[in-house]
Amino acid sequence: MALPDSFLPMTDIPSPLQARLRQAEQRLREALGEADRQAERQGAEPPSEGWNALTEARRIALARVLAVSDFVTDVLARHPNWLLLLDAENELDAAPDRATLDGLLGDVLEGVENEEQMHAALRRFRNARMLGIVWRDLVRPAGYDMWQTAASVSQLAECCLEGALGWLEAHFAPRWGSPAPRADGTPQRLVVLGMGKLGAGELNLSSDIDLIFAFPEKGITQGGRREYDHQEYFTRLGQKLIAALDALTVEGFVFRVDMRLRPLGDGGPLVGSFAMLASYYQDQGREWERYAMLKARPVAGDREAGRALLESLRPFVYRKYLDFGAIESLREMKSLINREVRRKGMAENIKLGPGGIREVEFVVQAFQLIRGGRDTELQVTSLKQALAQLPELELLPWEVVDELVPDYVFLRDLEHVLQALDDRQTQSLPDDDQARERVALGMSQGERCFEDWPALMADLAEVRERIRGHFNAVIADPEEDADTPVEAGEAGKEERIPLDEWRALWRGELADDEARVLLESGGFDDVDTALRRIETLRYSRAVQSMQRVGFERLDALMPMLFDAAAGSDYPATALTRVLPLIEAVLRRTAYLALLRENPDALAHLMRLCGASPWIAEQLARHPVLLDELLTPATLYSPADKTRLADELRQALARIPEDDEEAQLEALRVFKHAQVLHVAASDIAGARTLMKVSDYLTFIAEVVLERVLAMAWRHLIRKHGRPQRRDGSRVDRHVPEFLIVGYGKLGGIELGYGSDLDLVFIHDGALQGSTDGKRSIDNAVFFTRLGQRIIHLLTAITPSGALYEVDMRLRPSGNSGLLVTGLDAFAEYQHHEAWTWEHQALVRARVVAGSEDLAERFAAIRGEVLGRRRDLGALREEVVRMRHKMREHLGSSASDREAGRFDLKQDAGGMIDIEFLCQYAVLAMSHDEPALLEWSDNMRLLETLEETRRLEPEDARRLREAYLAYRDTNHRRALAKAEGPVAEAEFHDHREAVKSLWRQWLEPEAND
Secondary structure: OOOOOOOOOOOOOOHHHHHHHHHHHHHHHHHHHHHHHHHHHHOOOOHHHHHHOOOHHHHHHHHHHHHHOHHHHHHHHHOOHHHHHHHHOOOOOOOOOHHHHHHHHHHHHOOOOOHHHHHHHHHHHHHHHHHHHHHHHHHOOOOOOHHHHHHHHHHHHHHHHHHHHHHHHHHHHHHHOEOOOOOOOOOOOOEEEEOHHHHHOOOOOOOOEEEEEEEOOOOEOEOOOOOOEHHHHHHHHHHHHHHHHHOOEOOEOOOOEEOOOOOOHHHOOOEEEHHHHHHHHHHOOOHHHHHHHOOOEEEEEOHHHHHHHHHHHHHHHOOOOOOOHHHHHHHHHHHHHHHHHHHOOOOOEOOOOOOOHHHHHHHHHHHHHHHOOOOHHHOOOOHHHHHHHHHHOOOOOHHHHHHHHHHHHHHHHHHHHHHHOOOOOOOEOOOOHHHHHHHHHHHOOOOOOOOOHHHHHHHHHHHHHHHHHHHHHHHOOHHHHHOOOOOOOOOOOOOOOOHHHHHHHHOOOOOHHHHHHHHHHOOOOOHHHHHHHHHHHHOOHHHHOOOHHHHHHHHHHHHHHHHHHHOOOOHHHHHHHHHHHHHHOOOOOHHHHHHHHOHHHHHHHHHHHHHOHHHHHHHHHOHHHHHHHHOHHHHOOOOOHHHHHHHHHHHHHOOOOOOHHHHHHHHHHHHHHHHHHHHHHHHOOOOOHHHHHHHHHHHHHHHHHHHHHHHHHHHHHHHOOOEEOOOOEOOOOOOOEEEEEEHHHHOOOOOOOOOEEEEEEEOEOOOOEOOOOOOOEHHHHHHHHHHHHHHHHHOOEOOEOOOOEEOOOOOOHHHOOOEEEHHHHHHHHHHOOOHHHHHHHHOOEEEEEOHHHHHHHHHHHHHHHOOOOOHHHHHHHHHHHHHHHHHHHOOOHHHHHOOEEOOOOOOOOHHHHHHHHHHHHHHHOOOOHHHHHOOOHHHHHHHHHHOOOOOHHHHHHHHHHHHHHHHHHHHHHHOOOOOOEEHHHHHHHHHHHHHHHHHHOOHHHHO
């Protein structure tokens, strides 16, 4: 039954393509005629009957597909029944799943006896599936998009690889044998890693597939007619697999195979053992290979072993630190591509040309390489998944991603249409009019419609311009911005010194007088010191012995560093304080790249170091903190406790729970980074003194909660659960333990560098033992828990320690138990504690641990502090302790004679105010229980005023004095200033404190 003349509707086909469509239709008529005759000879149903039964919608779609794709026309001309088969299996509307594909290929390969037949079967299978994929891509059934096309092609490639490999293994087993098992007894197979878009699961319609072959362990094959060394066996098998997919036959090919991404490229072995690959990437791996390995994924063979291999190579791909050196490599790669594009006249190449597919990929992969070691969410092979993470991690704004995603999809859609024309790997725009009309028709999908080629090109130009802008924002050389001249008339700006002049200074190319003039014009006051420091660094042994890449990074950074110093408030001071940091990271040149790639971070560095030598010292000691300069929004805005806990939870969630060393390192980095945020906001004047102490205390509390959880988990896992006093077992997930903060931690008054005064309390059974295999006594369990907490807090690692810890305020001090039972603590406080210990208890509060225990501790604290006391005896003991402290800790006689005052220890200083508050709680809380609610001095002073125990004027003067003292201490800590201060500056505050001290505690002194 012949096709009717009106079989293919022309209504949606542009006029220039209608004659072409008629030619395609004629080819199909001829093919169907031959197929009908063959069916008649075999007594089968003629295909043309099925074609005539196609719905009108199918015919409209077929006309569109044939007008665009020569590949579809050629396939249907050879196999006209395939359209009916795909229609019957719904493959024209939806992609088959992997299990269906594997089943179809298994049926095709069943009974195949030799390689020639296998090659033919694979190619027919591939062409049938590609017919469906091209159809769906050009017709776009409901809900279908580019990503589904890319996933379908990738799944097809994996299916063909696995099917061909399995057939080859079985076919050659009688001759070659099978690989010997691994040392652990597991069988060995070839590991096929998919690279590039195959690894990402995002292949294009006519893509090459980039592969790397590997095998787990060396050995000799077994069970064959002859033995082969594994290297030879897997090499032979790999060669056969490549030919199965890549060889061009009368049926075409399956996939073109590219093996050049393997170690040493075409000059290296086709297959490598795991040990060889690990050694190569560790010792010889280059930056572009890190880029390539981002997308590596096991796609055939022993996938489990492949995943283990890639896990072992993860440190090569993803650095633990922020690796801005990766941008340099990407920039160099893009430069090479640009030169090749210009040399070959490829500006119209939508993959490699400006604003093309590769630039979107570079943007995403730059962030993966730079931050993937820290932000493990970026350790994905899929560009789509990685791109979606960038705004979540605040690496790119949502509005940028909202442009990049559809623009990338547009380019990939265009790429697919170009390749659908003739099943050819191309990304170049056509130059003949008919091909252009076909592309415009192919791109008119869904709501998108292009009247003609110029309309398509107008949209393409906008897409490429947007992508190029985003690409430049991420990849562009920062020196281009640094050298941008200041516009005439810009308010508040002076003419910037060109980087070339600063570069000449760094390289020692200027005469001394020229160097001095340059520094003076840059605002440097102590020119001689600045010159001397620069020359000392330049000619230091550390710089002279740097490797080439490191020295190039330093050489590129230093002119920008001088420029940033010149732009700071105190150029010479900032430079002097920053240079030790540069010296500290000379062998960790990723930090040089970080600063060079982020001029804004360099400016923040200068600002902070110019204001505070303490910050400069912290950054030099912990260069990892330089990462924090990249996000000014959080740098100057420390997090509240809720956000701190959430950020810490997310940071530790990226690290395996059993990798305690890595978890602890992340804790230390987190703590140092958060303290830096507080200091930065302090310097910027964005936080009051009280808020600074609040934030520093929040950080300590969040860290202590996590350390307690880590220590508890470690002890429970090792020894099992201890017993409660009622004989039941504790919850293994909830620490039944208290960390009580005393001193500045308890009083919510932590400063920079404060240590932590801690007391540990438990409420377990006095007798009994844990229920684990390595059972220990309850008391031993809780003692080891306390020891573990102290170890985690104080152990020194590359990122320093978390905190210094002081346990001397526990019952009986250093001679007492490290961890005290709650009842024993209460007994001690009621019957044995000295008055000074009750004073310390005023500033005690629970900072981590069980809520139930915390309530019971608060009750005990209230009972002890709130009991009625002999006021005369109390005053005597408080005064005696205070005089003893002044004698040992106050300023020297010479300092006093010189008018110097110790803010903390001298009479009228901070400790006097603290003692006054503590005396008030011990003396008055029996009658004024509101005093028991607080552990910090400011609230205690407010409560004393509210309860009329302190005159408003006295309360105000004490608060002002206390804040002035603490604020000065904060400022001096940031400035690394030590020793007494000028008494005259604090005379009025001091007299106010001394006056109330005499009134309350030494009234005889007023007589």
